[in-house]
Amino acid sequence: MTADLQTCPFSTGSLGARFRPYEQEGMFAFFKEARAQQPVFYNQELDCWVVTKKADIQAIFRDPDRFSASNSQSPVNAYSADVHEILVDGEFTREPTQANTDRPKHTRIRNIAGQFLNQKRFARYEDQIRELTRQQIATLPPTGTVDLVEALTYELPAKVLFLLVGVPQEESYRVKRWSDNTFNMIWGKPTEDDTIAGARGLVEYYDFCKSVVNDRLESGVEGDDYVSHLLRARNGDDAILTMNEIYSLVHGVLAAGHETTSNGSANLLWALLSDREQWDKLVADRSLIANAVEEGLRYMTPFITWRRMTLTDVEIGGVAIPAGATILMSLVSANHDEDSFEGPLAFDVERKNARQHLAFGNGIHFCMGAPLARMEMKILLEELTQRYPNMRLVEKDNIEWPLNMGFRGPVKLLVELGE
Numbered sequence: 038m039t040a041d042l043q044t045c046p047f048s049t050g051s052l053g054a055r056f057r058p059y060e061q062e063g064m065f066a067f068f069k070e071a072r073a074q075q076p077v078f079y080n081q082e083l084d085c086w087v088v089t090k091k092a093d094i095q096a097i098f099r100d101p102d103r104f105s106a107s108n109s110q111s112p113v114n115a116y117s118a119d120v121h122e123i124l125v126d127g128e129f130t131r132e133p134t135q136a137n138t139d140r141p142k143h144t145r146i147r148n149i150a151g152q153f154l155n156q157k158r159f160a161r162y163e164d165q166i167r168e169l170t171r172q173q174i175a176t177l178p179p180t181g182t183v184d185l186v187e188a189l190t191y192e193l194p195a196k197v198l199f200l201l202v203g204v205p206q207e208e209s210y211r212v213k214r215w216s217d218n219t220f221n222m223i224w225g226k227p228t229e230d231d232t233i234a235g236a237r238g239l240v241e242y243y244d245f246c247k248s249v250v251n252d253r254l255e256s257g258v259e260g261d262d263y264v265s266h267l268l269r270a271r272n273g274d275d276a277i278l279t280m281n282e283i284y285s286l287v288h289g290v291l292a293a294g295h296e297t298t299s300n301g302s303a304n305l306l307w308a309l310l311s312d313r314e315q316w317d318k319l320v321a322d323r324s325l326i327a328n329a330v331e332e333g334l335r336y337m338t339p340f341i342t343w344r345r346m347t348l349t350d351v352e353i354g355g356v357a358i359p360a361g362a363t364i365l366m367s368l369v370s371a372n373h374d375e376d377s378f379e380g381p382l383a384f385d386v387e388r389k390n391a392r393q394h395l396a397f398g399n400g401i402h403f404c405m406g407a408p409l410a411r412m413e414m415k416i417l418l419e420e421l422t423q424r425y426p427n428m429r430l431v432e433k434d435n436i437e438w439p440l441n442m443g444f445r446g447p448v449k450l451l452v453e454l455g456e
């Protein structure tokens with residue numbers, strides 16, 4: 038670490054001043070430099086401490102006594118009074134229930150959610166997920182150029198999730214739009230006009246979630262779906278779950294459960310097709326696909342950052358950080374850490390320890406949908422390598438990434454499907 042970087046985090050040459058949280062272009066090289074020179078640095082634009090080494094990030098995830106998750110989904114840019122008014126008038130009462138809740142509330146709710154969101158249950162849906170994937174692939178033309186994001190990875194994970202949650206498939210496009218909006222409001226850089234329109238979208242989206250839950254309550258809760266499970270577990274008792282917690286849980290899972298998998302799938306396809314040899318390896322040997330999914334999550338982490346708040350004064354990587362500070366954990370940097378992954382900037386479907394990535398977080402909040410996302414991406418690759426083994430990227434470079442500090446996935450992915 039150089040002396041001036043150590044003593045003055047605000048100096049114009051410091052990494053903190055050069056950090057562009059929303060811009061993803063050049064991000065890999067920037068974090069490589071950060072890990073080598075100043076692994077923990079302050080960024081004034083977001084008033085946060087950025088942590089870049091895997092061991093430090095893992096330690097934060099595993100220490101909920103000193104690091105609260107309460108800020109993990111707060112809008113990076115605070116809403117204006119007008120936006121607040123729209124949310125209050127529209128009775129947008131979404132409350133923290135999972136990723137942004139601390140114990141003991143988190144434990145109570147995770148225990149109930151986990152009786153449904155678990156590997157055993159997800160495995161029961163494998164055939165239906167494969168069928169949905171095949172149906173979506175069957176809508177592609179036999180040859181020619183298509184945008185795989187638009188034609189495949191955008192909507193498919195939402196359709197899968199709707200199966201589990203118990204929401205009609207026809208609603209998937211509407212929900213996709215709403216959750217794009219939510220993600221942009223939290224982690225993007227929307228204008229005030231966009232935020233005002235977005236707030237109206239949030240109200241509509243929350244109303245939709247309430248109506249899904251209330252309709253189920255009326256029509257009967259015997260079904261084998263997530264909403265029925267939550268209502269049965271509640272059994273009319275607010276001490277178990279309140280109705281507002283159920284609305285909030287449905288709202289949360291209807292966004293977290295597909296946007297991430299959409300990005301993860303598109304990222305994975307981009308990485309594989311950018312390095313033809315890697316794609317060809319999967320075509321030749323499909324047993325490599327499960328590991329390729331892990332390597333995709335590592336190399337092209339869909340959630341590039343995740344937040345925590347310090348509950349006490351702490352020291353991370355030798356840097357003193359006060360209580361009440363925002364910690365921005367760069368998950369993509371953790372997953373590229375040279376101390377954990379050999380040659381981390383190479384995408385290698387045969388990497389032995391690819392699964393040790395932090396793309397799904399770690400500790401008590403570890404992603405509850407991880408087994409589902411893994412299965413969805415594996416099935417997608419199994420089907421695509423079989424149906425379109427000669428698929429090629431139309432353009433490897435000049436890919437447009439969203440202006441967003443939270444999630445990463447190509448806006449478009451043009452491919453030539455091949456014969």
Ligand code: HEM
Nearest residue numbers: 135136294297298301339397398399402403404405406410
């Ligand atoms: C590639 C896809 C996905 C990625 C990259 C991803 C990533 C994450 C991350 C980074 C967290 C925060 C973990 C932490 O704080 O330690 C999280 C939490 C969560 N995820 Fe995912 N996720 C994905 C798919 C899904 C799916 C498909 C579902 C639902 C079926 C889901 C449901 C959840 C839930 C409920 C939590 C909160 C867990 C808790 O706080 O206890 N995720 N996810």
